[in-house]
Structures are given as C-alpha cells and as structure tokens.
Amino acid sequence: MAQNEDDVSAVSRRDFFKTVGVSGLATGVLAATEQQAQAAPGTLGPGPVPVRLTINGRPYNLHIEPRVTLLDAVRDHALLTGNKRVCDRGTCGACTMIVDGRTVYACSTLAIETQGKKIRTVEGLANGGTLHPVQEAFCDKDAMMCGFCTPGFVMATVALIEKFPHPTPAQIRHELNGNVCRCGTFNRVLEAAAQAGGVNHG
C-alpha cells in the first residue's frame, strides 16, 4: 500500500511539472499555481485535465475528467482506498472526508473543486504506528462489525472532536447523524465518540 502511494505521487509529480511549465516551478509557490488553475477563465474538459489535490498534506497531481468525484479521485486515482463508496448519492456517509476542516460527502463533491483545499482521509489520521485517539476509541469500544462504514464514521468523529473537544451526548448524535451503519453498531460508535471526547456516560 505504502509502495503504491509513493508510486502515485512520483508519477504525479512528473505530470505536475509537465503541466504547470517553467514559470510555475520557478516561483516555487504551489499555492499560486493552484489559484491559476482555479481562476482560469477557460472551460475545462470534458476530457481529462490536470487536477492537483492536497490529500493528508501531500500533493497528488492527477489527470482526470471534471466529472470525477473527490471519492473516486482519492480511491481510484490517488489509490487511497480507506474511505468507502457505498450509496454514491450523499445518503450514507461512508465516503466522509474532511475538507478545509468540515465533513463532506466525497461522493457528492467534484474533485476539481477541491483543488487548493486541505483534504483529509482516514489514511491521514495515524501517526506512524500510533493510532489517532478516535481510531483508538473505535478499537477500544469495538465500534464496528463489517467495518465498511467505519472510515466515514471515524472521520465524522474526528471532525466532531475538533469542533467540540468535550461533546455532550446531544452534540455527538447531531454531528454523527450524517452517517449510517448497516450492521447497527451505533451505540458503540456513540460510546467511542464519547470516549475520544472524554465524556463520561456513567
């Protein structure tokens, strides 16, 4: 997996250099080139176009059609397959990523629109071998069965804890209500969120 990711960003970096040209490189300011791509007056596509994403702090230079969703770009092109595709219609939450600090359904967001934004997926949580406290809490509370909803729930919980470091039970329910678990592990997910946020359920 790690090997794959490295391959992708190596290839992508080459594509990126090819597409931005010398002036983009000379300035060395990546943000400026992102802005150029966004503000370009011209229409892009429908064929593949360069799309530069910052996922978990790393640049990914993809060559994709404007219709490609953030979820498909991350899974099929950046090869980060942690977040899952279930309904693909914005109703289940399995694809939940954090973009510029807010949870979004990656299946219902175009990748091309997220250029210049900070995209966080479940792969970005662990620090080397150390799990993120939310991941830790999901393991402690055994808050999953098949695990398909888990990456989305974990991302929603991370966003919850960042918004409300010590959430009340009502805040937990409210912030996590965009995610569903087909296996019905809801109570344990709520317990995991409470543990991660230091709430005492008694």
Added chain:
Amino acid sequence: MKAFAYVSPTTAKDAIAALKAGGIVRPLAGGQDLLARLKDYVETADTLVNVKQALDATVTPAGGGLKIGAAVTLDALSTNPHVIRMYPALAEAAAKVGSPQIRHQGTVGGNLNQRPRCWYFRQEEFVCFKKGGNRCFSVDGENQHHAIFGNDGPSKIVHSSSLAVPAVAYGARFVVAGPNGEREIPAAEYFTLPTMQNVKKENVLGDDELLTHVILPAPGHIRSGHYEVRFKESRDWPMAFATVVVTMNGANVASARVVLGAVAPTPWRSEAAERALVGKPLTQATAEAAAAAAVEGAKPMSQNAYKIQITKTAVVRAILEAAGKRA
C-alpha cells in the same frame, strides 16, 4: 454520469455569460442535488458552471433586515447569529436539512432551486410530464409523499426545499440576475404551480438566470415558529412542516402568515389558518382552530391522507412555538 466540461468563473457576470456556452449548461452550487441527478441520468449536462466563487457567500445587514448571498452554505446560514436572532424559523429549517455533510456543502441558492424528490422523477425510466412525457405516474402509483394541496395540475410533487417555506413566511424577496440585469421577485411568486406550459420547472427562473440573493425584510416585532414532522431525524426531507409568523396587538394576534411545506408543489400559504389566528390570543385552542382551518380543502391522493393529521400537528406546534409555549 455523462462527461461534462467545467468552468468556475469568479464574477456573477461571467457566470451568467457562461450559462450561454451552448448545449445543456447547469449551475453547480454545493452539488448535493445536481450531482445525484446527473449520476442517475435524470438529466445530462454538457457544461457545469460552478457558481460558488461567482456568487455572494455572505450575510449582510440591509434596510433593517438581512441580505443573504446565494452561495452561503446551509451550515453558515443556520449558525449565523443574526439569522438565529431575527429569523429563527429560517435558521431552524437550515439546521435540519439532510445532515452535517450536506449542510457544509449545500447552499441557499441550491436549496431553493433543488428539483423534486418524486421517485418517478428521480428514475430515468419514468418519463413523466416533468421530463417531457405525457403522464404522471404518481396518480395510479406510489403517492404517499405527494401533494394534498395544489395537486389538480399535471404534476403532483411537493416542493422539496426546506428554506422556501420560511422564506415565504417572512416575506422574503429573491434577487435574480440574467443577461439583462437584475430583477426582484417576492418569494411567494417565485415558485409556480404546475400547468401543462410550465410543468418542466418549479419556478420562474430563466435558464440564463441565477438566483443571487435572498432579501429578508426588517423583522419589526414579529414572532415566529417552525415545526417539521420527520420520519427520521436526518438524511431525509420533512413529511409535512409549517412556518408561522405573527405580529401581536397586546395579547391578540394582529397579523399572521401560515405557510405549509411538503404538502403542495409550492410553499403553501393558508389564508384560512391566518384568518383563524387574527384577533385571537395565542392559545392551544386557537392553534388547533388554525390547524383545522389550514387543512380545509385538502385533496389527498390514494395513499397520503395521513398528511392531513401531521400537517395539523406541524401547524399547532409552530403556532405554540411562536407563542413561546412549546417546550
């Protein structure tokens, strides 16, 4: 979904010009409605114009009221302190839409212009009046979520926007911009009942126009209440809801607006309910009388008579909330 070209202009003028690109061009805001329709081939587009950078994403004071940009997200709307204080029903409606993820992406403009949720409309195979066909499948089909008012036209949808109902109740005006400049339309006149001529649309917006702002008039001494009857707490639309806005003269109601949602192809104003409130104190008994008046003349279809009862519940609870009497 079919491949489309994409453009992201930075001014409203450029965005409006881009709508004329040729072929089928659609504005893309948060995409929470449009992308699903494209994926399901309910429609196809040759070009999407991302309007989020072109349109205003701020809430600003205007004439004692508020001017809300079409690109404001539902999350920003529902947490804006001015909106919460001046137009609490609008804040509440926004806060209940879909889910946190949908509210982070979904915008005011996209919410008000979202297309119907009628399940026949949403399935590619059912070519009904709204898609240029010659029948409405809901008449002899599954109509439990369809209209109980305004359903004698060709389409029996209920309007699916949660924001549209408080917008009408608060007397909002919509600013619409097109190639020939801007026009302002009262919210109540923006949404249209289906006729054979206009059935493919739910409002008066032209294909070359964008909704740019919602203007809310100075609230004065209004009181308002909002109640949504929902099957699930999240990831779904309300089954019936109501926004009530009143002004008081001492203990009695001086004027009232009662607008019902999810019961008709447009936000449905009930003048009968309003008459039942004026001159009366805001008590449980008046609320019940107004609710009974609100559902007078309802014409349920084969599977949706239950909406009469839940509409009454929504009206009673919205009135009691306006009265400050609902826990």
